[in-house]
Amino acid sequence: DAKTTQPNSMESNEEEPVHLPCNHSTISGTDYIHWYRQLPSQGPEYVIHGLTSNVNNRMASLAIAEDRKSSTLILHRATLRDAAVYYCILGGATNKLIFGTGTLLAVQP
């Protein structure tokens, strides 16, 4: 299974943009890039996913490098409720999603 590498933790200020990086140099051509987040004492929730093109939804944006070996989750205006662990995961047609340790995002008021 292809692996991802994320920073252990990041800090942001409220109402500022946050860029959460993820490296996935061994990604295969059929792997989608998924992002989930886990709020304290809850199960993970889906944030966004993409294959090659950048993606936007109401929660976030996903910027995918042209060579697909890295991606960035963008929260346009961080709020205190965005404090969570963010997981970057690769998933293909036959691959189970493998969760790593993620990035713990702290948001300061």
Added chain:
Amino acid sequence: SQTIHQWPATLVQPVGSPLSLECTVEGTSNPNLYWYRQAAGRGLQLLFYSVGIGQISSEVPQNLSASRPQDRQFILSSKKLLLSDSGFYLCAWDPRLGETQYFGPGTRLLVL
């Protein structure tokens, strides 16, 4: 719409006692089902997954087992709990491998 339920929400059990955690999904058919465990301050560890009734794949050796007696029911069991079984147990489902997974609220298990 689909919903996923887990119970109990919290559980305190003595070492050596049995365990049964249940997960059910509503609003979909033939889902893939997953059991994860999360130790304090750690990421999620996939324990078992199932692609159909009676079909169980184990990801890590341990004293836990899983069963899928019905299409939308997934059960995690143990005959004798260990201290190391403490953790946050999450059930999840997806319509196909590699697609978005949807998680239940979790069961927090403390083994004393």
